[in-house]
Amino acid sequence: xxxxxxxxxxxxxxxxxxxxxxxxxxxxxxxxxxxxxxxxxxxxxxxxxxxxxxxxxxxxxxxxxxxxxxxxxxxxxxxxxxxxxxxxxxxxxxxxxxxxxxxxxxxxxxxxxxxxxxxxxxxxxxxxxxxxxxxxxxxxxxxxxxxxxxxxxxxxxxxxxxxxxxxxxxxxxxxxxxxxxxxxxxxxxxxxxxxxxxxxxxxxxxxxxxxxxxxxxxxxxxxxxxxxxxxxxxxxxxxxxxxxxxxxxxxxxxxxxxxxxxxxxxxxxxxxxxxxxxxxxxxxxxxxxxxxxxxxxxxxxxxxxxxxxxxxxxxxxxxxxxxxxxxxxxxxxxxxxx
Ligand SMILES: CNc1ncnc2c1ncn2[C@@H]1O[C@H](COP(=O)(O)O)[C@@H](O)[C@H]1O
Numbered sequence: 001x002x003x004x005x006x007x008x009x010x011x012x013x014x015x016x017x018x019x020x021x022x023x024x025x026x027x028x029x030x031x032x033x034x035x036x037x038x039x040x041x042x043x044x045x046x047x048x049x050x051x052x053x054x055x056x057x058x059x060x061x062x063x064x065x066x067x068x069x070x071x072x073x074x075x076x077x078x079x080x081x082x083x084x085x086x087x088x089x090x091x092x093x094x095x096x097x098x099x100x101x102x103x104x105x106x107x108x109x110x111x112x113x114x115x116x117x118x119x120x121x122x123x124x125x126x127x128x129x130x131x132x133x134x135x136x137x138x139x140x141x142x143x144x145x146x147x148x149x150x151x152x153x154x155x156x157x158x159x160x161x162x163x164x165x166x167x168x169x170x171x172x173x174x175x176x177x178x179x180x181x182x183x184x185x186x187x188x189x190x191x192x193x194x195x196x197x198x199x200x201x202x203x204x205x206x207x208x209x210x211x212x213x214x215x216x217x218x219x220x221x222x223x224x225x226x227x228x229x230x231x232x233x234x235x236x237x238x239x240x241x242x243x244x245x246x247x248x249x250x251x252x253x254x255x256x257x258x259x260x261x262x263x264x265x266x267x268x269x270x271x272x273x274x275x276x277x278x279x280x281x282x283x284x285x286x287x288x289x290x291x292x293x294x295x296x297x298x299x300x301x302x303x304x305x306x307x308x309x310x311x312x313x314x315x316x317x318x319x320x321x322x323x324x325x326x327x328x329x330x331x332x333x334x335x336x337x338x
Pocket of ligand 1: 019020022065066069100101103140168169170196199247251277278
């Protein structure tokens with residue numbers, strides 16, 4: 001492993017865009033789906049992502065997601081996934097992580113969505129001395145306004161560890177306008193928000209981008225497809241962007257990372273963070289995502305250090321900014337970096 005790669009591994013890292021059920025290790029998925037009749041499900045997950053355009057890639061992506069979610073059937077499963085996800089981030093020197101998930105109930109509602117959230121929060125708490133982790137609750141684009149409101153209520157109930165609200169799911173479903181009242185309420189109670197934006201190149205998606213930018217969430221996810229005007233607005237408003245290289249490359253159907261919009265926003269000194277999105281599904285780690293960016297866009301060690309430092313400014317739990325910055329400063333002093 002070369003020096004730069006090692007540096008990307010050892011630098012204290014911040015992960016701000018990781019979907020919990022997208023982080024399931026494939027070995028765990030296989031164990032959870034242990035019945036022989038599950039061969040079809042294994043085959044679906046093993047299928048390579050199709051070549052095709054963004055729409056067909058996205059369809060395949062979401063088919064895989066519903067499979068991953070289907071293997072979590074009780075609270076022990078979600079505790080295990082949380083535990084393994086945190087272990088994986090710790091082994092990659094991640095010091096602060098915001099995980100996101102859509103609350104769900106089990107056994108036809110006998111086990112409530114609040115128990116799902118509590119199981120994750122308790123597991124996070126067990127790891128507090130090894131990694132600082134916080135939870136973002138996701139609203140899925142297909143959900144009703146009432147369901148979304150329930151998620152907001154859960155976020156309020158567990159406010160100490162739940163630090164934000166996310167909108168995600170199949171971008172073919174344009175639902176921001178319908179769900180906006182919930183996001184307006186989130187703003188009123190000072191709950192941070194992050195919204196997936198610009199995941200498809202179609203006109204409807206571009207139209208929805210305008211509504212999302214008008215709302216001005218705390219952070220935006222991906223922003224793969226956008227108009228020049230939308231790009232300028234996000235730059236002007238300085239809305240931090242969560243970029244996920246492997247995931248973006250795959251869904252945007254880009255031949256190589258040099259065409260990724262990291263370049264444009266980085267050159268404009270825009271607030272940015274590099275994230276994994278779905279490390280289990282994409283077989284990626286945060287250090288390798290960062291390494292690819294550093295290598296492709298020729299960032300120096302100092303630039304990467306500064307990049308990580310600026311990322312710490314827009315984590316949702318503002319009480320932990322100092323913690324992240326101290327860890328980074330200690331790292332640079334130990335290595336005599338500057
Ligand atoms: C291109 N990337 C993406 N775009 C949009 N939504 C995504 C996503 N990656 C993941 N999700 C959303 O997160 C859910 C899994 O996490 P939880 O089961 O809630 O923990 C997926 O079902 C999907 O709706």
